[in-house]
Amino acid sequence: MQKLDRTGIIVIILCVASFIVWQRYMAKHQPPPQPVPSAEVRNADEKSSPTPSAESRTQDDLQASLPLVASQPGDAPVESKTETFKTQYAEYDFSSNLGGLDQVLLLSHHGEEDQTITLNAHRNLPIGALGFLNGEILSGFAMESPTEGQTVFSLRTPDQLEVVKRFTLPEGKGENYLLTLEIFFHNAGDQEISRPDWMVTLGSAVPIHLRDLPMYTRFEWGREGKMRTTDVNWFSAASIPILGIPWKQARSVYEEKTDKIAWAGVTSQYFCTLVSDPSKAATFVTAQRFDWKKVDEKTLFGMEGSMGFPGFKLAPGASHSVKLHIYAGPKDYKLLKELGGGQEQAMNFGIFKPVSIFLLWLMNKLHSILGNYAWSIIIMTLLIKGALWPIQNKATQSMKKMSVLSPKMTEMRAKYKDDPQKMNQEMMKLYREYGVNPFSGCLPMLIQIPIFFGFYSMLGSAIELRNSSFLWIHDLSQPDTVFHLGGIPINILPILMAGTMIWQMVISPKSGDAMQQRMMIFMPVIFLVFAYNYASALSLYWTTQNLFSIVQLYLTRDKPMPKLEKRSDVLRRAAAQAKKQKRSKRRPS
Numbered sequence: 001m002q003k004l005d006r007t008g009i010i011v012i013i014l015c016v017a018s019f020i021v022w023q024r025y026m027a028k029h030q031p032p033p034q035p036v037p038s039a040e041v042r043n044a045d046e047k048s049s050p051t052p053s054a055e056s057r058t059q060d061d062l063q064a065s066l067p068l069v070a071s072q073p074g075d076a077p078v079e080s081k082t083e084t085f086k087t088q089y090a091e092y093d094f095s096s097n098l099g100g101l102d103q104v105l106l107l108s109h110h111g112e113e114d115q116t117i118t119l120n121a122h123r124n125l126p127i128g129a130l131g132f133l134n135g136e137i138l139s140g141f142a143m144e145s146p147t148e149g150q151t152v153f154s155l156r157t158p159d160q161l162e163v164v165k166r167f168t169l170p171e172g173k174g175e176n177y178l179l180t181l182e183i184f185f186h187n188a189g190d191q192e193i194s195r196p197d198w199m200v201t202l203g204s205a206v207p208i209h210l211r212d213l214p215m216y217t218r219f220e221w222g223r224e225g226k227m228r229t230t231d232v233n234w235f236s237a238a239s240i241p242i243l244g245i246p247w248k249q250a251r252s253v254y255e256e257k258t259d260k261i262a263w264a265g266v267t268s269q270y271f272c273t274l275v276s277d278p279s280k281a282a283t284f285v286t287a288q289r290f291d292w293k294k295v296d297e298k299t300l301f302g303m304e305g306s307m308g309f310p311g312f313k314l315a316p317g318a319s320h321s322v323k324l325h326i327y328a329g330p331k332d333y334k335l336l337k338e339l340g341g342g343q344e345q346a347m348n349f350g351i352f353k354p355v356s357i358f359l360l361w362l363m364n365k366l367h368s369i370l371g372n373y374a375w376s377i378i379i380m381t382l383l384i385k386g387a388l389w390p391i392q393n394k395a396t397q398s399m400k401k402m403s404v405l406s407p408k409m410t411e412m413r414a415k416y417k418d419d420p421q422k423m424n425q426e427m428m429k430l431y432r433e434y435g436v437n438p439f440s441g442c443l444p445m446l447i448q449i450p451i452f453f454g455f456y457s458m459l460g461s462a463i464e465l466r467n468s469s470f471l472w473i474h475d476l477s478q479p480d481t482v483f484h485l486g487g488i489p490i491n492i493l494p495i496l497m498a499g500t501m502i503w504q505m506v507i508s509p510k511s512g513d514a515m516q517q518r519m520m521i522f523m524p525v526i527f528l529v530f531a532y533n534y535a536s537a538l539s540l541y542w543t544t545q546n547l548f549s550i551v552q553l554y555l556t557r558d559k560p561m562p563k564l565e566k567r568s569d570v571l572r573r574a575a576a577q578a579k580k581q582k583r584s585k586r587r588p589s
Contacts, residue, residue, distance in 0.1 A: 100126025177329025355454025
């Protein structure tokens with residue numbers, strides 16, 4: 001390999017130092033895995049610190065989740081009633097008083113300690129609680145006798161406003177983690193009733209794993225096919241690093257006012273609760289974060305939100321209604337796409353969305369055949385590399401040409417070392433004379449980078465890889481940490497990935513271009529930093545493609561080196577050969 005200059009050495013040192021600092025930061029700011037408590041300890045905790053139920057919530061509690069609603073004294077809650085609907089996919093727990101959906105148990109999904117994933121478990125309020133901006137809180141709902149797949153809550157206020165909320169599972173089955181909430185307002189009195197803007201709570205979201213990055217706990221909403229999003233970090237104060245100069249104050253409430261809001265919800269890394277309004281009547285959304293858990297003096301945050309609607313006036317006997325759809329389940333691209341309002345954007349695929357969607361489709365298609373996601377990733381990688389085989393071969397041949405041309409390039413650098421501009425001009429002239437593209441060796445890498453980041457984006461939220469194991473890897477959606485050394489997690493696959501990248505560099509033909517070689521030297525460090533604390537499936541993909549490239553290089557490395565010929569000589573010889581063939585055709589037999 002070419003000897004590095006001072007700049008190259010400095011850049012490598014900075015990359016390595018950045019990697020070490022990043023690992024130490026992650027080790028310091030992310031809590032370690034917690035020990036699994038015994039059944040006795042869990043039972044004792046449950047008895048000593050019961051979780052308040054939604055039925056016992058006060059109006060002050062409602063204000064905590066609906067920051068624009070002022071607290072008002074109210075009547076004592078009516079006797080609480082609960083109801084549970086269970087489907088093939090989920091279990092829905094409803095309660096009276098606030099008249100809402102307390103929590104959703106996803107029966108096919110498990111988190112840490114193999115516990116069933118429960119959405120809105122760490123709630124201030126149930127999904128579907130109602131409040132008005134004048135401070136009126138709708139509590140005291142009575143639960144009517146439920147029918148199959150349907151529960152109804154009703155309430156009459158002192159001024160004779162009848163409010164009915166009806167939750168319905170589609171056809172009583174709850175396919176695709178979907179249910180419907182219909183809200184009816186009716187004036188049962190003889191005087192006009194007026195109400196200001198009102199809102200529906202959307203539930204809460206907290207990290208599923210203690211090491212989930214804060215950016216995955218979000219509030220998201222959609223309007224006219226576009227999604228807006230904010231995560232728990234948005235609420236924190238911020239200052240310029242090192243200087244300590246504040247540039248952003250802490251914020252308590254996120255609020256947006258507009259029209260035609262189609263949906264809104266709260267999400268964690270792999271799960272979401274999204275409420276859709278087919279009529280697009282919603283006019284504002286609000287959200288705020290809350291302290292969820294404190295681990296080693298670090299606070300982990302959750303997110304909760306609400307969707308708001310314009311106020312109304314009802315003449316005696318008049319009614320007003322809103323119909324909403326609630327999706328509470330995994331971030332499954334196909335299921336979210338079927339909702340029809342752009343909710344699949346909650347996957348947050350980013351600028352590489354087309355690549356992410358294709359890779360997700362291909363991975364799932366292979367999984368339907370192989371039944372194992374790790375092997376699906378490996379086969380998918382081989383298919384991609386197979387498609388790029390001709391490009392890789394062409395790049396290798398071009399790098400060999402650059403290697404043959406290297407002596408002339410060295411002479412050129414020595415000759416014009418005091419005139420960089422002249423040297424660059426002569427270099428480009430040299431490339432043109434011998435028909436060499438100095439950047440063709442980078443082409444396979446440039447094609448692979450969108451695939452890498454498309455895979456990176458896809459793994460950040462796609463539910464498929466959760467709890468999928470392979471060899472020593474317990475969960476392909478998490479880092480494959482085997483132990484900790486000095487507080488730094490030791491993850492095997494990213495290290496193997498960087499090692500195979502270096503191996504590939506060592507056996508690749510040297511291009512002779514110093515800048516290109518320096519860039520290739522930095523790549524293992526850059527990729528290691530990106531993938532080290534990410535889903536191990538990403539490192540599995542890149543390690544596999546590295547090994548495939550290494551095999552391809554070994555198969556082609558013994559081919560003879562190309563002859564160094566000027567492009568004009570090649571064209572002259574080709575023209576002479578064509579002329580000769582033309583004469584032979586004219587010659588009579």
